[in-house]
Amino acid sequence: MLQRPRRNRKSPAIRNLVREVSLSAKDLIYPLFVHEGAKNVAIASMPSCTRWSIEGLVKEAGEAHALGVPAVVIFPAVPEEKKNSTGDESYNPDGLIPRALKALKAAHPTLCLITDVALDPYNSDGHDGIVQVRPDGELEILNDETVEVLCKQAVSHAVAGADIISPSDMMDGRVGALRAALDTAGFTDVSILSYTAKYASAYYGPFRGALDSSPKAGDKKTYQMDYANVREAIREVILDEDEGADMVMVKPAGAYLDIIVKLRENTTLPIAAYQVSGEYLMIKSAADAGWLDEKAVVLESLTAIKRAGADLILSYFAKQVAQWERDDC
Numbered sequence: 001m002l003q004r005p006r007r008n009r010k011s012p013a014i015r016n017l018v019r020e021v022s023l024s025a026k027d028l029i030y031p032l033f034v035h036e037g038a039k040n041v042a043i044a045s046m047p048s049c050t051r052w053s054i055e056g057l058v059k060e061a062g063e064a065h066a067l068g069v070p071a072v073v074i075f076p077a078v079p080e081e082k083k084n085s086t087g088d089e090s091y092n093p094d095g096l097i098p099r100a101l102k103a104l105k106a107a108h109p110t111l112c113l114i115t116d117v118a119l120d121p122y123n124s125d126g127h128d129g130i131v132q133v134r135p136d137g138e139l140e141i142l143n144d145e146t147v148e149v150l151c152k153q154a155v156s157h158a159v160a161g162a163d164i165i166s167p168s169d170m171m172d173g174r175v176g177a178l179r180a181a182l183d184t185a186g187f188t189d190v191s192i193l194s195y196t197a198k199y200a201s202a203y204y205g206p207f208r209g210a211l212d213s214s215p216k217a218g219d220k221k222t223y224q225m226d227y228a229n230v231r232e233a234i235r236e237v238i239l240d241e242d243e244g245a246d247m248v249m250v251k252p253a254g255a256y257l258d259i260i261v262k263l264r265e266n267t268t269l270p271i272a273a274y275q276v277s278g279e280y281l282m283i284k285s286a287a288d289a290g291w292l293d294e295k296a297v298v299l300e301s302l303t304a305i306k307r308a309g310a311d312l313i314l315s316y317f318a319k320q321v322a323q324w325e326r327d328d329c
């Protein structure tokens, strides 16, 4: 036999030399939840995840950063009484996210701060956009009216110190509108990481539990994408690139590796992928039950996402991966 592929697998040294993809904490963005109040509260729908107070958030983000995680993305749990049908709290300059951003920036100047731009945490209807009920009772999500609110939200985040804003709402034209709004307000340096191919996915269930942000009626299928579609993702990436996105995202990640491959072939922009709450929960709950080896499965799942073509990955395991990396060297 001339060809014996096993020769390249015969020792850890050789396996490391020929390894095609490597995963590092440097590739990871750590999603964190913040709420009003002084207590850190465990999230029932996401074991080992926490709704942090601002103080707790600053501490947790600082620990992750010290371990080598370069960026966090923050999500607010907003009290029901601050929600309304137009999501006005989303652009309150003294709201939870602006206060959290200021505290994070002051404590950790080198940590990259990313915010999610969408109305669902602030909207009494629990949708990412403004809801109108049609005469026939069907819900309509108003695109252009929503984009106007998103622009105010993004600018309020930029004022408070966001380095990157990340629209997750899937309204049409929002990337271009956000770019124009940020530029007009003088924030030409604030980047846009667009949720470009965001699918209407059942894997978001635990996240909506974490924020109490589930839609009160209807579903998100008129704005998030049909999971049967690939070409639609390419169409979205072409539009987002034209509209000025700096980075694009595929979400969820694990069941959508083919979409990551396709976007990699169709854009020169960096690609992010979001290992979402349902993916986290499947691994975490099986590991907690003793049915899966947590470290092995987490590293395999994240490496597979990189192998498909993602440059950066949002993962609730980010801090843990950084800790393992530290322990292993």
Ligand code: PBG
Residues within 6 Å of the ligand: 116, 118, 120, 128, 168, 169, 203, 204, 205, 206, 207, 208, 220, 275, 276, 277, 278
């Ligand atoms: C809100 C938003 C969602 C997630 C990120 N931003 C939920 C949704 O669209 O319903 C999901 C993240 C996760 O499941 O981990 N626009």
